[in-house]
Amino acid sequence: MxxxxxxxxxxxxxxxxxxxxxxxxxxxxxxxxxxxxxxxxxxxxxxxxxxxxxxxxxxxxxxxxxxxxxxxxxxxxxxxxxxxxxxxxxxxxxxxxxxxxxxxxxxxxxxxxxxxPVLYHNDGNAAALYAHHTHFGAEAMRRSSVSAIVGTGLGGGVVEAGRVVAGAAGMAGELGHVHIPLTGLLAPDQPVPTCACGFAGDVESVASLTAIGRNLLPYWLGRFPDHPLAGEAPERAAKLVRGYAERGDALAREVFTQQAMALGRLFTVAANFTDPHAYFVGGGVVEAAPDFRDWFLATVREHTVLRVEQAASATFALVPERDxxxxxxxxxxxxxxxxxxxxxxxxxxx
The missing domain is CATH 3.30.420.40 (ATPase, nucleotide binding domain)
Known part of the structure; x- marks a missing residue:
């Protein structure tokens, strides 16, 4: 300084x-x-x-x-x-x-x-822009990217030629409310998740802290009734899940596998709309131990369906310095x- x-x-x-x-x-x-x-x-x-x-x-x-x-x-x-x-x-x-x-x-x-003069972006777009410029450096104004920022909700941003795509009403990049296919993501008897926005089956209904407490954890605790999290208040339990996942806990890994699958399906949609050079994942879900962070990003990549030509040029990376x-x-x-x-x-x- x-x-x-x-x-x-x-x-x-x-x-x-x-x-x-x-x-x-x-x-x-x-x-x-x-x-x-x-x-x-x-x-x-x-x-x-x-x-x-x-x-x-x-x-x-x-x-x-x-x-x-x-x-x-x-x-x-x-x-x-x-x-x-x-x-x-x-x-x-x-x-x-x-x-x-x-x-x-x-x-x-x-x-x-x-x-x-004050210039405005929502926080997802801002984080997406920083990830883009940090990753690409001097090439940033010639590259494109899509970012998913997992927090209380799911934010994100689309960057084209180094600048955020805002949209007509300024609400482009609200990736949390994109609907994704749920077949193969949910367990056979798992209820369709709902989002606080009123949608059912959007990305945020699976990949967010709110989704863990509202949708995922109640289901998986029913499959693991003796799990220590069953004795916690729902809001506190949702915040503790990541720590269990870092230690390889079976219930927690089921929760985060579903979140990673949801992000992969979101990026599959993005691949067919914007075909970006890079896909970034950020938020609390990746502010974790390196082994868990690497596993989560690899699982997102595994569930992102790209054409051969896209896979050859696309990068998957984490949003740096999230805070x-x-x-x-x-x-x-x-x-x-x-x-x-x-x-x-x-x-x-x-």
């Missing part, structure tokens, strides 16, 4: 409990090499949360010794779903449960508070927005 005389952008990653902040110089150097966190205050409502983001902004500048006048733009991410311009979904979000958040324009509110990926991803997006030239003119006159 250290001060700089060159212009910078600031990346702010807003989560359900904490904000994380970073600083990126316009010549491409991160001035923060770890987490710089403060409480996000999202449960106190939008006004308190915007003030918390402003404190995160001020705090990371003080830590790095960067004067406020050096900041050219701010990147912001929040949990989705939200529009490309930072308007939280009218149905709300897992982390934004109060009615005041529904339809709230978080990007504009922060822009007005800071008096600086910092959001802030760094939106900082990269803010920097690229500053660098971008004018949009191309249409070929056919209107």
């Amino acid at each position: 250290g001060g700089t005389d060159v212009p910078v952008v600031v990346g702010l990653d807003n989560g359900g409990t904490s904000n994380n902040a970073t600083v990126l110089t316009l010549d491409g150097r991160f001035l923060v090499d770890g987490l710089v966190e403060n409480p996000s205050e999202v449960r106190a409502g939008p006004a308190a949360a915007i003030e918390a983001l402003a404190r995160a902004f001020d705090g990371v500048l003080a830590l790095t010794g960067v004067p406020r006048a050096a900041v050219r733009a701010v990147g912001l991410d929040t949990p989705g779903p939200a529009s490309a311009t930072g308007v939280i979904s009218s149905r709300g979000s897992t982390n934004f449960s109060q009615p005041a958040w529904r339809g709230y324009d978080v990007r504009t509110a922060l822009e007005l508070r800071l008096g600086l 910092m990926a959001g802030a760094r991803g939106v900082a990269i997006a803010a920097l690229e927005a500053l660098r971008a030239g004018p949009a191309p003119r249409p070929v056919v006159a209107g």
Whole structure:
């Protein structure tokens, strides 16, 4: 860490409990090499949360010794779903449960508070962008990727030519709500899993922490009635499953095999839509012991059906530095927005 005389952008990653902040110089150097966190205050409502983001902004500048006048733009991410311009979904979000958040324009509110341009992505897209640029480096603007970020829900992002594909309403990359085939994934008597969004059989209904507690663990505990997790409260049991899986526990491996299969089927769908150069997996599911992490990624790869030509050119990898990926991803997006030239003119006159 250290001060700089060159212009910078600031990346702010807003989560359900904490904000994380970073600083990126316009010549491409991160001035923060770890987490710089403060409480996000999202449960106190939008006004308190915007003030918390402003404190995160001020705090990371003080830590790095960067004067406020050096900041050219701010990147912001929040949990989705939200529009490309930072308007939280009218149905709300897992982390934004109060009615005041529904339809709230978080990007504009922060822009007005800071008096600086603010670029927005949801947290899945931000992590996807960071994974893409970190993996491909100098080739990033000539490559494509799809990322699945497994957390409380399932986020993700589609990156083409180094930039996030946002979509018409800004909700492209909501990969958790893609429906996948369940034949061969579920046990013969296993109920069809349901998602908090109301869908049945989407990826998030299998591959998420919520899915473990809601759908997978209740079924598998019925097959392993003497398992130690049977005596735990459901929410705590869901969080403990990964530790058991790391130790090779049979029930836990059944749970994570189904999650890996679901991600493989998601990537199979992606292969036929975008044919990316790389498939990234991130989130708490891979913040684990190396043996388990490698097994999980290999199982995802095993269940991703690619054509011979695709398999020869595709890479499977983990999202690096998950806790910092959001802030760094939106900082990269803010920097690229500053660098971008004018949009191309249409070929056919209107």
